[in-house]
Amino acid sequence: MRKKIDQAYLWLGAIVALGVALRLINIGAEPYWGDEVLSLDIVRHFPSIPEMLRYLSQVEFHPPLYYLMLHFWMPLFGEAEAGTRSLSVLFGAGTIVVAYVAGMRIFSDRKAALVAAFVTAILPMQIEYGQEARPYVIFCFFGAVAATSLWEYLRRRKRVWLAVYVVSSIIGLYLHYSYFFVLAATAGWWGIEVLMAKKGTRTREAAIWSAAHGLVFLGFYPWLTALLYKLTLTNTVIFGLQHFVVNYRGPEVFEHVIDQIVWLTKAKYIEQVEIAAKALFKVLFVWAAAVALRPRPSLFGGGDKDKWGVRYVAWLFVVPIVLFVCSPQSLPYSTLYERHAIFATVPFALFFGLVASRMKTKHAAALMAIFIATQLPFISAVAENDALWDQDHRLQDAGDYINEHYRRGDLVIVSVSIVRTDLNHYLRPDIPVAEMLPIDYYGKDMWASRETLGLIENESQVRITRPSESEIHEKLDRLDSIYHPKRIWLYGFADKDYTVHHWFSDGGRWRHAFSAIGNIFVVDLYARK
Incomplete structure (x- = not known):
């Protein structure tokens, strides 16, 4: 048993090393783009933290934590591209580790956990935002921590996991408002479990749920005024300018967002062979999932933890995406607006890991090989220097x-x-x-x-x-x-x-x-x- 654990850690170390290597490609060669410059200049401009917080609360529509992190990070690692972006590399590597931990905690399966870590390491969206000086991969990291700790608390009822869930959720909200998609998913799942609890314990469970999210609310309360102010300001006519709201979405938006989560690309069009490869993988993956997770005693009969684990991971994948699609952030206001749904990459990796772990080794290897083949052109595209073709850089x-x-x-x-x-x-x-x-x-x-x-x-x-x-x-x-x-x-x-x-x-x-x-x-x- 000890040997298996050591081997798992060796594999995890290799996977993390691969993930870091992919995130370091062109990290210093690719010039900043507008949003990265925004982060950097705000931190540089204000000599004191109180002044910066005042500006952020009254002008910018962003929570302050990422700017505070950069405020302390840049003096140590510099203001050049590689130094500033290395903060995201750190949390990108951390997300790979958390994906492994989540696989172990939710499914109690090292193979599933290692595959989940590997998928997290190579997903183009994780690579893209694991090397960008913006907070997306960081709030994804804390979302994965919160989701894992909530699962552990609901199964073990240890207060330490509840504390981790509360603290991670507060940190996530201070990093980016899109963390609300994650919080809604975790709070919603917990609420469902409260409703399904036995009558004798339901009141107590509801009180704990309320207390935990009350603490999250209190933790975020100091910034709540700024958020409400900005929401009110958005609906106010300023300088003769009125907020223009578009409420319609294209009929393919849900499918498009899922595609971007798995195969992120800035290109408007892709090669036919890439389309065919993606279609082939989708068909094979659905078939593999249906076969590997079909009802059987080891999974849906006696394996109660696996049954609920599958449901939990599916919930974490679907709910944030649905909420994102219904939000203003899903309007194509920039090239990669799907970044607000980056958290969904983690439950996708976990589900992939579970499916692979339930297959025969040769079948799992074949599925993984096809998946990697579909990923290679997209990984290459996000890792290259975008300044070669993208005016934003x-x-x-x-x-x-x-x-x-x-x-x-x-x-x-x-x-x-x-x-x-x-x-x-x-x-x-x-x-x-x-x-x-x-x-x-x-x-x-x-x-x-x-x-x-x-x-x-x-x-x-x-x-x-x-x-x-x-x-x-x-x-x-x-x-x-x-x-x-x-x-x-x-x-x-x-x-x-x-x-x-x-x-x-x-x-x-x-x-x-x-x-x-x-x-x-x-x-x-x-x-x-």
């Missing part, structure tokens, strides 16, 4: 190019206000930057600085409307009269933004000195004739 290139060719009297205009601070991260501090949208905004905001967005700029993210040609030309006329630039740099304007380019071409006063290179390098330069 070309901020540094754009900033360096403008810095190199900047002349006194130049003005930089960015497409939307939320890009201003991102580009400023790489621009020289003497280069003036203005934004096209919001259309009536000209930088008059007490919170706005070179590194931080103002309140109006931040709120405009959910209030962007398409201005008319006359409004755009009026904005450019006003900027021209304010700055009197000799040359104007444009950043973030695509070819389809023809109304902007028409302002320069009409009248014959400007010449196009440099043109954007497709959608990969969105920098234009206009000079007065």
